[in-house]
Amino acid sequence: MMHIRPWSRMPTQWIADGRIKLLTWKEDKAAGTAALVLFVALCHLAVERAALPRVQTRRVPGTVRSAPARVFSQYAAHLQTMPPRPPVPVQPEHGFVQAALDASGLAAIEERPEGAVDYIAHASYDQLGHLTGLSRKLIAAGLTLLVQQLMIERVGSARSGDYRIQDLEPGYRWAKLPGQALLSAGRTSFEPLTRFDLRSKYALAAMKLYCYYASARDSSTAYSHPSFETSFERTGVAERDIPRANSLLLSVGLLAMYHRPSFAEGDYEDGGDEEGMAILSANRYYMTGYKSFFAKGRGGRPAAAQGST
Template sequence: MRILPWVKMPALWIKAGGLRDFGWANTSNVSRSSAIAALQLYIALMTVAEEDWRTDGCKLVADITYSGLMRITNLSRQLVAAGLEGLVKAGRITSEKQGRKCRYLITGYDFSGNWCKLPARALYIPLKHTLIEPFQLFQKRSVCELDALKLFLYFAFARDNKTPYTMASFETICEKTGVPEKRIPRANAFLINCGLLANLSREHSEDVKKKEPNKYFLRGYRELFVGQQAITPAPAA
């Protein structure tokens, strides 16, 4: 398993509003704690996935066990199972058997384009790189936590490749993620508190009647401009 400074995340599903598949209502495609677990697992799988060239093209594959996912995310085995099932249901991954092992294919991956940068190495506890540090504050019982994960993925998608931050209005965030505008401030506060956001800058326009969008700096935003040299995690204690 290798941890890179940043990884390529498929972007078209977020552009198409795929984050709306994960909601708090029981009628959502993937709901409540299963939705929280699913998005945490998606982030975790992205950080360890590698390109696999096959006869039918390049696939993005995560080769990791249940125990490995439990360790990285701090999720129970039951939530890992529910989260993976949710990702399959939402069309974000497929699974394949390799002997007794199960590998996870990230759907929608196009190595030539239509991807965005997702921070990877900076998400892990420094030096050890055995678990994603911000996930330790998630209780998996709050809609705010689900909103925060959806916003984090959206901010990664919406950032252009020239600036270290994402600018987006509440209206646009709501449209793409399904998170109501009135819940966005609380989700942003949780992102800051858990460390998935490094900074949130509120801009002030010279026109007092015009409200400028916030600037969102993802955890590890400085590493989004460096090469993808890999590091090997230290063995778990």
């Protein structure tokens, strides 16, 4: 049994810069779903540690790229490595954090400021399997994808089981992910994560939307409410697939509920008459465990806690 907090930090840079769009059913199949399932689990397992020197990074404007294969050669003994992908063009305003190589072709090492911290998750393959229900093969494939997209970085030896969550340094935005509310009765697994049919493309779509909904929530609000069009633009999930992916999130238990507000509730995205506003308003998405986002104020009333930075 592991200690899981009510909520944990998830970096959102990988969503903002378009890396989320690189995880596709056509390219990745079940490994893409496994990658995001593992990422959620690792975010919940991560704890603060004193920062160690790390591979230097830079931002590459206009193109999302896989990290150079030689930077990740150290993982070959641990993971079933996948071939690096060719550059994929994205919107000009998007950038991507990529390992910078020096003239010798080796990764440069960046010294960290005094007092800096890293968020490190420690978990063996067996522990990740129990928490997520994934096979060892899918765990290896999912971790490889996360490494290639610079969402995690292995710390220490190839078999240490330590993973740094990338982009949680000061100045980067982050979102809250509910944790304790997802645990099984015995607190041995994240039960909703174990319920996915990994043979379905909608499972990958659902995990992408789940992470995006977390990132799109205002820190003072219990729900997020992006439109289908915005969700497609941010995640690459086709609008026609969103209803089924939402239903899947609800059925496995990652979403507590979602609904379209009535006219009386207000908060519509478009103007017009009552009937028009009811049709054009966006769904409100409440993550299972959303009440954990807020601290109890005086009198037992919920007081807004900081949701993201």
